[in-house]
Amino acid sequence: MIYLELFWEFFKTGLFSVGGGLATIPFLYDIGRRYDWLDTSIIPDMIAISESTPGPIGINMATYTGYTAAGILGALIASIGVILPSVIIVLLISRFLVSFSQDKRVLNTMYGLRPASLGLISAAAFTLLNVSVITYDAFVESGNILDIINIKALVLFVCLLVIRLFFRKIHPILFIVFAGVIGVIFKF
Amino acid sequence: MKILLELYWVFFKVGMFAFGGGYTMLPLLQKEIVEKKKWLTSEEIIDYYTLSQCSPGIIAVNVSTYIGFKKKRYLGGIVSALGVATPSIIIITVIAAVITNFLHIKEVSYAFAGIRVAVAALVIVTIVDMYKKSVVDWLCIILYITSFLLSVLTSISPVFIVLGAGITGLVLGTRMRERKGDKNDIS
Structure with missing residues (x-):
């Protein structure tokens, strides 16, 4: 039952992703490994679309996955699944609000969660590099060592990275549009 | 209402x-x-x-x-x-x-190949920013590397990685965070 699977998987994603929208990416790859209704090769495109459209990235990803997996109803169910843990937990916390953010146990748990969540996001970034700049599969196929890195992509990657590091105020959409145009011009 | x-x-x-x-x-x-x-x-x-x-x-x-x-x-x-x-x-x-109706067009797939590179760059810069805030001592470095390696090399669900790190923080957090506090006081 795909609707139940969508709901349950995104409920877990909402419950365990700590530290903002990007934290949902490792969960998406995990879902893609286990179900055939999520093709992991579309995840980078989904991130691009989520970053260039309004709204929380986590919800955007859930809606997109739900739609590609099971149409409009799938989009709705996945989105509700991903926001429900937030709503339940926050309503529970709100009742005992006073002490929550100063509670030592909460602070300690968050102290451990943050680096681990970041480790998961980094692993997802590694996968992203693996489908864009590093072309390991092409290397395996041809046996030619030069095929392991997509030179055009590497040049673009380094340029974007440097620009992003030094000009923080440029909006991510501009990077995405620029890279898209470069992709078309140089036939990536 | x-x-x-x-x-x-x-x-x-x-x-x-x-x-x-x-x-x-x-x-x-x-x-x-x-x-x-x-x-x-x-x-x-x-x-x-x-x-x-x-x-x-x-x-x-x-x-x-x-x-x-x-x-x-x-x-x-x-x-x-x-x-x-x-x-x-x-x-x-x-x-x-x-x-989904456009993805099979050649130009669109070129554009998305370029966009994937931008996404990787954007995500990596965000990681660098988050790293400064969330990885504050050696235990955090261990948690960071462990969860990275577990995620890349095994197919363990991220749920368990997050749970394990949360429990580690709950158990060891007080000691680590207090020691860091001391250090800050001295300096």
């Missing part, structure tokens, strides 16, 4: 204009809830925002639910969460419906 509609509409607007999610919505909340509606003070918004980052789940939904609860208890929380999520659901469904 009127206040519920107002909550829904305010958070609908916030969801509509918050590009990139959680971190970009703070200025929007300030404008709508502090300046226009005068429901909360600027300090209260910051508190709720901090609290939301410490709660599991999607930061934007967390903030909205906190503020909605404060204004109109449980119903307020639920209505606000739905409000902030609605624009995403509508916009992304439309885009997903349209884009």
